[in-house]
Amino acid sequence: MELLDVSMDKRRITIKDIADSLDVTPSTVSRALADNPRISESTKKLIRDKAEELGYEPNLIASTLRKGKSDTIGMIVPGINRSFFSNVISSVEEILNPAGFNLVIIQTHEKTENERRAIRTLLRNRVGAIIMSLSVQTKEYGHLQEITSKGIPLVQFDRVCKEIEGTKIVNDNFQGAYLSVSHLIKSGYRKIVHFTGALNLNVYKERFEGYKTALKDAGLEFDESLVFEYSITRDTGRRNINKAVAELKADALFSSGDFSALGAVDTLKEMGVKIPDDFGVVGYANEQFTEIMHPSMTSVEQNPQEMGNRIAKTIIKILNGEQPDEQVIIPVRLLIRESSWINKTLITY
Amino acid sequence: MELLDVSMDKRRITIKDIADSLDVTPSTVSRALADNPRISESTKKLIRDKAEELGYEPNLIASTLRKGKSDTIGMIVPGINRSFFSNVISSVEEILNPAGFNLVIIQTHEKTENERRAIRTLLRNRVGAIIMSLSVQTKEYGHLQEITSKGIPLVQFDRVCKEIEGTKIVNDNFQGAYLSVSHLIKSGYRKIVHFTGALNLNVYKERFEGYKTALKDAGLEFDESLVFEYSITRDTGRRNINKAVAELKADALFSSGDFSALGAVDTLKEMGVKIPDDFGVVGYANEQFTEIMHPSMTSVEQNPQEMGNRIAKTIIKILNGEQPDEQVIIPVRLLIRESSWINKTLITY
DNA sequence: GTTTTCTGTGCAAACGTTTGTATTTTTGTG
């Protein structure tokens, strides 16, 4: 707003400016600011004070270029608007930030093309490591190969691909599904349909296996026609539950995602089907709304907090040159709510 | 897994490698890859092919250092786990990515200290611009001043501070509140309490003004004791609604946030108060759960999509050297649902 | 056939750090 204030010289202060004003060399300043023992305490103080006075901000770009390594970690996720991912991210940050790293987040919106773009961006910016969870669409892994072949540490989580080496941190999807389906069976439901996402993804595949095994262990027949692949959105949930009830005479649903379970509940209510009396529902991921909706929905909670912890610790380990675990499996919990049990108190297995 | 594969040389391909292998100079390669007209088409093709063949990835760090400007845009938000923010982010990305920029996101978790850290990180990494929404805790704006005084373009959105120059893109909070409260009054409610966040934030302040004006315009008395500041979480909502109903004999709530409105609904249900018959509730932000809960909750939808659009376009404008608007106000919509109206069909004002 | 104008490349410096090595200054020892 000041008329005089027009385009003052915006040149940023550099190490050289500090050096000149104190009549030392840039290398001394660099070492002083890095607290290098070769510099005397007295000059260190002098330099630090001057840096403060001039409003010096280190140029991390130059530093990264020279050192060849950056303390920025890239994190690629399908989307940040799902409680699981956003909680994992927060948890990773909580550890990585205090440790001096900083995290940049990129979303793929489930598209392989965006995933490629994201990886390219991070590689070109020479991030120190990449944390990622695959998009649904991804079925070919050349772009992941690029990461490791360029020597950048890669930590995969949740939706991982076994073909690529490096640490994989996953939930116990099999167990989550097994617990869910066993619980439905114990509650008296007998014809349980399964909504699932694209089975090329490990998470859905493993949950599907858990579903099958639970049926088998309970002496129930597995029926292929009860499985609905690509049924993971609220909308597909709405549509598919119709067929499940009307044609297949199902009496329960185990969905690999809360959203399609929600869609199913929408339709079931419209149809006048009583939950949980006539029909049991179990979702997956413990989205916020599962506890809020009516009836509240039984769901599998994946412990994103713990997953984030393990991811961050693995990153730090790798960057310290230590050997990380090849695989980490995080246990899950089944949160039993109204949608699958007459007794309305919350039980945890 | 190959035993022979031990630590092969991971040195990355540079422009110089391409130059050497084609017997030209690095400058020619640089220009060719940048599609500079001074280079002949034939050598361009040669160079592009060789780059592809060698698996060259440009080093954006070096490029940024030399050019002094980066095409990375930093975005600082209170948290990514709120539908409003995560939707704004997605919308910003949708425009910025195709335009060749890439977005890095940092959360503050509502802490001024983290906000400072975030700004420092972005400045040190010499981002091309910063997009930000203030944390609740922030009451002093020196760190924002740093951004503009270093000549980095700053675009504030939603929670903004007028004292700092630069574009501010905000919702029409006054209007959102005014519509909400007027609607409650028209529906027959008379004693309307107001839950709000810290009034130092523009968003809460403006909504509070809207609340007051709506009361006044309807000929209702404004009563200070009906306003609950710092009542923005589910928990505070649960606690404060008790007093509102029991002591103050209120018959409706206009909350500046959906979460505290949700908490209020929790308690009202427990108390046996019928919604909307005995008590009307309007929230703010149109969180996902508002439509899913029972009764569904009337809420103000802030059009994060449009806000993201405007943010991204402003950024592009600034980076192109054009003069952006000083302020943009995005209209809001009141989504009337079950919690404030007997008629269950969705009406939009 | 000489001069002028393009076209296409090369040269070298610069961006702001970091770091191995060299040099100066200080300290300690006999």
Place this chain on the structure above:
DNA sequence: CACAAAAATACAAACGTTTGCACAGAAAAC
């Protein structure tokens, strides 16, 4: 006081690009 050892600092190259300027050769103009 001379000299070695240690401490503190200086020098200069390097990281991988980009870019103003110089320059060679070819085409165009006279």
